[in-house]
Amino acid sequence: xxxxxxxxxxxxxxxxxxxxxxxxxxxxxxxxxxxxxxxxxxxxxxxxxxxxxxxxxxxxxxxxxxxxxxxxxxxxxxxxxxxxxxxxxxxxxxxxxxxxxxxxxxxxxxxxxxxxxxxxxxxxxxxxxxxxxxxxxxxxxxxxxxxxxxxxxxxxxxxxxxxxxxxxxxxxxxxx
Amino acid sequence: xxxxxxxxxxxxxxxxxxxxxxxxxxxxxxxxxxxxxxxxxxxxxxxxxxxxxxxxxxxxxxxxxxxxxxxxxxxxxxxxxxxxxxxxxxxxxxxxxxxxxxxxxxxxxxxxxxxxxxxxxxxxxxxxxxxxxxxxxxxxxxxxxxxxxxxxxxxxxxxxxxxxxxxxxxxxxxxxxxxxxxxxxxxxxxxxxxxxxxxxxxxxxxxxxxxxxxxxxxxxxxxxxxxxxxxxxxxxxxx
Amino acid sequence: xxxxxxxxxxxxxxxxxxxxxxxxxxxxxxxxxxxxxxxxxxxxxxxxxxxxxxxxxxxxxxxxxxxxxxxxxxxxxxxxxxxxxxxxxxxxxxxxxxxxxxxxxxxxxxxxxxxxxxxxxxxxxxxxxxxxxxxxxxxxxxxxxxxxxxxxxxxxxxxxxxxxxxxxxxxxxxxxxxxxxxxxxxxxxxxxxxxxxxxxxxxxxxxxxx
Numbered sequence: 001x002x003x004x005x006x007x008x009x010x011x012x013x014x015x016x017x018x019x020x021x022x023x024x025x026x027x028x029x030x031x032x033x034x035x036x037x038x039x040x041x042x043x044x045x046x047x048x049x050x051x052x053x054x055x056x057x058x059x060x061x062x063x064x065x066x067x068x069x070x071x072x073x074x075x076x077x078x079x080x081x082x083x084x085x086x087x088x089x090x091x092x093x094x095x096x097x098x099x100x101x102x103x104x105x106x107x108x109x110x111x112x113x114x115x116x117x118x119x120x121x122x123x124x125x126x127x128x129x130x131x132x133x134x135x136x137x138x139x140x141x142x143x144x145x146x147x148x149x150x151x152x153x154x155x156x157x158x159x160x161x162x163x164x165x166x167x168x169x170x171x172x173x174x175x176x
Numbered sequence: 177x178x179x180x181x182x183x184x185x186x187x188x189x190x191x192x193x194x195x196x197x198x199x200x201x202x203x204x205x206x207x208x209x210x211x212x213x214x215x216x217x218x219x220x221x222x223x224x225x226x227x228x229x230x231x232x233x234x235x236x237x238x239x240x241x242x243x244x245x246x247x248x249x250x251x252x253x254x255x256x257x258x259x260x261x262x263x264x265x266x267x268x269x270x271x272x273x274x275x276x277x278x279x280x281x282x283x284x285x286x287x288x289x290x291x292x293x294x295x296x297x298x299x300x301x302x303x304x305x306x307x308x309x310x311x312x313x314x315x316x317x318x319x320x321x322x323x324x325x326x327x328x329x330x331x332x333x334x335x336x337x338x339x340x341x342x343x344x345x346x347x348x349x350x351x352x353x354x355x356x357x358x359x360x361x362x363x364x365x366x367x368x369x370x371x372x373x374x375x376x377x378x379x380x381x382x383x384x385x386x387x388x389x390x391x392x393x394x395x396x397x398x399x400x401x402x403x404x405x406x407x408x409x410x411x412x413x414x415x
Numbered sequence: 416x417x418x419x420x421x422x423x424x425x426x427x428x429x430x431x432x433x434x435x436x437x438x439x440x441x442x443x444x445x446x447x448x449x450x451x452x453x454x455x456x457x458x459x460x461x462x463x464x465x466x467x468x469x470x471x472x473x474x475x476x477x478x479x480x481x482x483x484x485x486x487x488x489x490x491x492x493x494x495x496x497x498x499x500x501x502x503x504x505x506x507x508x509x510x511x512x513x514x515x516x517x518x519x520x521x522x523x524x525x526x527x528x529x530x531x532x533x534x535x536x537x538x539x540x541x542x543x544x545x546x547x548x549x550x551x552x553x554x555x556x557x558x559x560x561x562x563x564x565x566x567x568x569x570x571x572x573x574x575x576x577x578x579x580x581x582x583x584x585x586x587x588x589x590x591x592x593x594x595x596x597x598x599x600x601x602x603x604x605x606x607x608x609x610x611x612x613x614x615x616x617x618x619x620x621x622x623x624x625x
Contacts, residue, residue: 013481020475024468032462046463053471057478075345082343118456127343128307136431137453138460151345152309158427160306163276165430166421169445172452210556239553240607246557247586247594249608257607294604319582323616326602349532349580352618359601360623 006067013060020060023069024053030070031077037134038081040119041088048084052077074149082127121171125164132157133164200224203238210242216251223258232265233282236289264289268301275302281311287318294322300335307339313347323355324375328368337375422446532580534621538587540597543570545589552585552612554578559588580619584612 003011005023012020032049039045056063056073063072122130135141135149143154150157203224207217220241224234237258244254268289272280275298280288288301296304296318304321308314317338324334341351354375361371422430426442429435430450435443538550548564554576555561564572564587584604586594596603600613615622 015481017475017478017481018472021468021472024471025465028465028467029462032467033457033460036460036462042460042463046467049463050467050470050474053467054474057471057475061481079344114452114455115459118452126306138457150309151347153311156309159276162422162427165427165449168449168452169420169422172448173445176448210558239556243553243557243606244608246551246559247606247608247610248592253608261607290604316581319616323582323602323614326614328601349619352580352616353620353623354618355602355616356618356620356623362601 004067005069006065009060009063009066009069012057020057023056023073027053027070027073027077031074033138034134035077035081037122037138038078038130039085039088040123044084044088045081048080049077052080055080071149071151075151078131117172117175118168120175121168124171125167126160129160129164129167132160133168136161200228200234203234207238207242210245212241212245213251216241216245216254219251219255220258223255223262227262227265230266230269231279231285232262232269233286235282236265236286237261261289264293268292271298271301272305274298275305277302277305280305283315284311284318287315291318291322295325295331296322296335297331300331303335304338307342309342309347313342313351316349316351317342317347320351320354324358324372327355327358327362327371329358329372329375330368333372333376337372340376532619533577534580534617534619535575536578536615536617536622537573537575538564538585538597539571539573539599540564540587541569541571542587542589545570545572547590548572549588549591550574550576550585551588551594552583554583554585559591559594578617580617583615583617585615586610586612 003019003022005026008019008022012023028049032045035049035052036042036045039048052073056076063069065072122133125133131150132146132152135146136143141149143157146152146157147154200221204217204221207220208214212220220238224237227237228234240261241254241258244257249257265285269280269285271292272285272288277284284305288305291301291304292298300321301318304317305314308317321331321334321338324337325331329337337354338351341347341354358371358375361374362368366374422445423438423442425436425438426446429438429443429446435446438446540548542548548566549559550562550564551557551559562574562576564574566572584606586596588594594610596611597613600615602614602616603611604614606612
């Protein structure tokens with residue numbers, strides 16, 4: 001029998017610290033790829049995710065709706081990812097880091113090129129467009145799901161995804 | 177003194193069940209209640225109908241007419257102001273569609289027009305609207321950015337503060353507190369540049385670990401600033 | 416931006432997972448290329464593994480035991496200010512610290528209708544020679560007689576009004592005919608008739624003043 005998020009949060013607040021691991025496992029899987037796409041670098045994203053979970057634990061009593069822990073944590077994680085990305089960009093060339101963090105086999109090279117272009121194109125989106133685009137095309141979420149997670153209206157989300165797509169289309173055309 | 181044009185419009189108002197009166201009866205009624213003479217009501221209603229046909233909000237135009245009449249401004253100057261206003265609304269609408277917002281809602285157009293009159297540029301307006309999760313938040317964001325700019329904070333910084341606050345989940349009425357807080361800081365003697373910086377930091381981190389009798393220190397390497405939407409106190413649930 | 420071609424709404428539907436319908440060949444090609452690129456990109460991404468969970472739990476276990484929070488915590492937290500009859504004359508520093516550190520409860524993350532908040536706002540004007548002073552604005556349909564102010568010692572006129580949160584424009588009306596903006600407001604806007612209105616943007620916390 002699986003515990004709901006709300007039940008887990010309440011038990012953790014009551015003192016069952018180990019149970020927090022259940023939430024970490026759930027959301028590591030659910031939001032992990034999103035974090036990596038937002039940050040643009042696997043290692044830095046893992047750090048961002050770790051920090052976000054720790055923040056969430058420290059402020060768990062301030063999560064007003066434990067049953068909606070996912071949305072609350074999503075916001076914390078998104079902010080952490082943006083911060084991490086900004087700091088990364090301030091200190092290094094992003095594409096260099098990205099290339100180095102991937103293991104390149106021969107077969108990967110061609111695929112890697114397309115990938116690299118996408119990564120570069122993502123870099124040129126606004127933060128909101130990048131979030132929405134990744135939720136749609138990396139995580140495959142529906143607009144309703146996205147609205148539930150972010151608190152943003154479906155129309156605004158659609159607009160961001162559409163504009164991101166146009167941006168990426170232009171980038172692909174320019175580079176291929 | 178009633179000119180020929182006004183006379184014709186009066187006849188139109190009296191005779192045509194559809195058209196001006198049919199389209200916006202509440203606006204016409206509102207003007208009459210506030211004592212505007214029929215000739216002026218007819219002329220304003222015409223401009224309002226034109227605006228509506230162009231996808232512009234009519235309410236602000238009518239309110240402006242009512243304001244002018246209350247201030248005892250002569251009718252022809254009221255009409256001049258209304259025409260100018262309609263042009264500014266049109267420009268604001270173009271600014272929004274130009275930044276990719278196909279069918280901007282009336283209240284957002286009105287807020288954009290006012291923000292542009294208060295110093296925000298097209299790109300800045302676009303940035304606020306882009307970052308807003310809902311149209312209501314867009315309107316609020318524009319008003320707050322303009323109000324912050326009026327306090328002496330540069331428009332770029334004002335827009336940055338609003339965008340950042342909205343990204344952190346403060347897109348609702350709490351956003352409206354910002355100008356008042358800026359005002360209080362100013363009364364305390366802070367310079368606009370300092371105020372801008374404090375709001376930029378504060379807009380992201382409403383309390384971090386260690387506030388009050390809290391628990392949890394800050395892990396090594398975790399940057400300052402707490403999770404965004406942390407409402408202290410007021411907890412409904414009992415752990 | 417206007418020179419860039421945009422995907423049509425049909426293409427967006429296709430990219431959302433719908434049928435390709437009657438998409439022109441070029442657009443279909445671009446859409447497919449985008450999807451291929453995304454597939455390649457997505458395949459290179461894997462969520463962080465269980466080592467992340469271990470790392471988090473290692474830190475979390477070190478935290479001091481959580482105290483019970485029911486009941487007494489409110490004593491230590493600054494309270495949000497709502498619907499006070501007169502604006503609270505807080506020292507500005509305390510007010511600022513309060514705002515930065517302890518915001519009023521944020522709404523649900525889910526998109527719901529905005530709360531409708533009303534706050535009391537005090538208007539004040541020094542006009543020792545006036546017979547009557549009123550405040551008129553967007554909140555009163557610019558009626559010059561709706562909100563007449565009370566005179567206090569020293570020729571200070573004042574009134575406290577419940578206003579919805581948001582933006583309001585206003586002027587004072589002296590002796591029923593002289594319209595003047597608020598000399599203490601730093602935010603003025605051209606009214607379009609040659610004068611200026613004072614602008615007030617107020618949130619749920621009301622007017623935070625020193």
